[in-house]
Amino acid sequence: MISLLKKSATLIAGAAGLAVVCGLSLTQPSFAEKTVMVGGAAMYPSKNIIENAVNSQDHTTLVAAVKAAGLVDTLSGPGPFTVFAPTNSAFEKLPNGTVPTLLKPENKGKLTGILTYHVVAGKLTAQDLWDMVDKMGGKAELKTVNGQSLWIKKASEKHLAVYDPAGHAGRITISNVLQSNGVIHVIDNVVQPN
Structure with missing residues (x-):
């Protein structure tokens, strides 16, 4: 048994040495982490919002917008934040030309x-959101980081949705996705805010 353990340790050390020589990183997230698949990529709880979001093929528009708005450092910071993250197809539902216009430097403020408006301070899990909705009689108000409110309601018995003042639902x-x-x-x- 001791001999087997020594051989295993030697193999692991050899693999680590080979990885260093080849320029590979062994600091990948632990396989023991419980991940969620988003946009074809595993989202790791040990990584921050930006580190995970850049790997999602469903959120390339959102990532480009976050970069254009200068919010990368903020969303990489300690937070905690709750982010309601629209997919690429969500952005495609906006009127034609909206996204390219918003990405222009002169529209950074908007x-x-x-x-x-899609970010709330604090870490609100799905259970937290369901509890808030149930406690408030089916509709709960959330104050967003931009200072305006959005509302969370039941979209069905199994799904929640966020609503803006105009009644648009996400x-x-x-x-x-921790x-x-x-x-x-x-x-x-x-x-969208007012």
Whole structure:
């Protein structure tokens, strides 16, 4: 048994040495982490919101918008944040030309306002959201980072949705994507502040 353990330790040390020589990193997230698949990529709870979001093929528009708005450092920070993350197809539902216009430097303020409207301070899991909705009689108000409110309501017996003042809804399609600095809930529509 001791001989087997020594051989295993030698193999592991050899693999680590080979990885260093080849320029590979052995600091990947632990396989023991419970991940959620979003946009074809595993989202690791040990990584922050930005580190995970850049790997989702369903959120390339959101990532580009976050970069254009200068919010990368904020969403990489300690938080915690709850992010309602619209997919690429959610952005495609906006009127033609909206996204390219918002990504222009002169529209940074408006873009920042829309993006921060999708962020709430604190870490609110799906259970927290359901509890709030139940406690408030079916509709709960959330104060967003941009200072305006959005509302969370039941979209069905199994799904919640966030609503803006105009009544546009973003249904939560994937919940509880845990991050080191908060949680992401994927939504299927872009909600907008006043």
